[in-house]
Amino acid sequence: MKKYLREIEVSGLILTAMGIGISYIWSYQYGVWPCGLGLLLLLLIFLYKAFHWKEYERENKQYIVIILVCIVILFIQMLRAR
Numbered sequence: 001m002k003k004y005l006r007e008i009e010v011s012g013l014i015l016t017a018m019g020i021g022i023s024y025i026w027s028y029q030y031g032v033w034p035c036g037l038g039l040l041l042l043l044l045i046f047l048y049k050a051f052h053w054k055e056y057e058r059e060n061k062q063y064i065v066i067i068l069v070c071i072v073i074l075f076i077q078m079l080r081a082r
Helices: 002-025 028-051 057-081
Strands: none
Touching: 002 028, 002 057, 028 057
């Protein structure tokens, strides 16, 4: 899995950005799935790197901030849809 970390990370970021963009353009119900899948991929990468903390310490701190920001944006979108 180590050799595919970068590809999974980029895929997660692209899906998350697409989901946020789709939510703004069309509606929440269309954007939540790509955003959720992207967050799930980012979470997978974060968990892998968390078990190898010493090797990926700097990146893990960045991931914590990125995932929290994405979750906050997703919740704002959910509240806006109501």
